[in-house]
Amino acid sequence: MPHAIRFKETGGPDVLRWEEVVVGDPGPGEVRIRHEAVGLNFADTYFRTGLYPAPLPAGMGVEAAGVVEAVGAGVTCVREGDRVTYTGSPLGAYSTERVMPADSLIRLPDAIGFETAAASTMRGLTSAYLMRRIHPLRPGDTILLTAAAGGVGLIACQWAKLLGLTVIGTVSSDEKAEVARAHGCDHIVNHRREDIAARVRELTDGVGAHVVFDSVGRTTFAASLASVKRRGLVVCFGTASGPVPPIDAMQLAIRGSVFVTRPALADYIADPAEREELAGELFGHIAAGRIAVEVNQRYALVEAAGAHHELETGRTTGSSVFVL
Structure with a gap:
């Protein structure tokens, strides 16, 4: 059965709960994605503490990479079997699989692995707009x-x-x-x-x-x-x-x-064409070896509370991912 990390109240890492969830079929404009790796970001802690408000109860996480398992009506940007990555709302990336809007997805080049994508989509696109747009x-x-x-x-x-x-x-x-x-x-x-x-x-x-x-x-x-x-x-x-x-x-x-x-990343990737341009430049640098992505911490998704604690206490370097 699919599982996800969810929280019903804001607070410390202990509010995060590992739960069995039901994942249905994708509706119009949606896809069902099976996650291979999930990104751990400081922004996740902002939602958990309530600094960034979210309707509760809620899922957790805004970045992951995986494989499209099914597509809903009207979806043309991706197909079943495509390798994809994403960052941004809606919350819910801390999950083994989920249904989500298809227009949030970025097709993943063959040269970029799932862990690298989950570790670099948000951080990399943030770096991209900081270096190329600000x-x-x-x-x-x-x-x-x-x-x-x-x-x-x-x-x-x-x-x-x-x-x-x-x-x-x-x-x-x-x-x-x-x-x-x-x-x-x-x-x-x-x-x-x-x-x-x-x-x-x-x-x-x-x-x-x-x-x-x-x-x-x-x-x-x-x-x-x-x-x-x-x-x-x-x-x-x-x-x-x-x-x-x-x-x-x-x-x-x-x-x-x-x-x-x-600034906020969402305003620099809201336009699909600009998002594709920034992602293309980012993944081009990574694939060519000009930018190395350091995945220095790996956790099981069920260990989310402990991972949040390590992140907030400054015990991590580089990027961290949950591997599934």
Whole structure:
């Protein structure tokens, strides 16, 4: 019988429950997919804690890869037997199989394995829009990337080097520093013992970074704002430590007429053509070996609560997946 991780109330990892579920036939515009690997993302914890609201009870997870087992009426974008991946709503990726909208799916190139896809679709597409859509980055520009040894961080580091950028990355340990450095990070700042902004200013001769990509949020936003150059851009794309505090617009002027944006992946893959373009570029880099995807943690789906605990306590590096 099919199984899924579900939750009936918000809270800590212990609210996650392994349940037997009924998966019916796909309706018009839908497919039934059998999952081979499921992605574990920090965004999953936001739904579990209630930071991102969801009607309860609910499924968990927004990213997976697998095989199409059946298609509903009117579906032409995929066929039975196709290898596919996806990221985004509706919730429910933490499952052995499910019925879902067909237009959410991305056909998976033969060169990309299921685990790689589940580990890189959300992180990779996030890196893709950060590197290719947010700002006209030019060779020689300097960027600051928080959590450089995380799933997005490692992909973004490699992509940045393909664009000729200088990458300054923040990490929380010497072990993570080595991981980030091995993936192209030029300069490492250990935020547990160094002042991020002071170090960035030192590395940039007092100028600051052209763009700061901040996935941590509450605890790093002030440092990110202090690290960006005059008329530079701070991109707040994650809240691992909590939401960014309210922004005083005058501080943006005081810091040098800087810009701040809070983008969401959904708005950069809403258009099917743009999604296909970004996915094509991402998987092209991976297939060619220009970007390596590190699957450093593998869990059984029934172990979801423990996996969430390890993710939230900073015990993971690179990407994590559930294997089925």
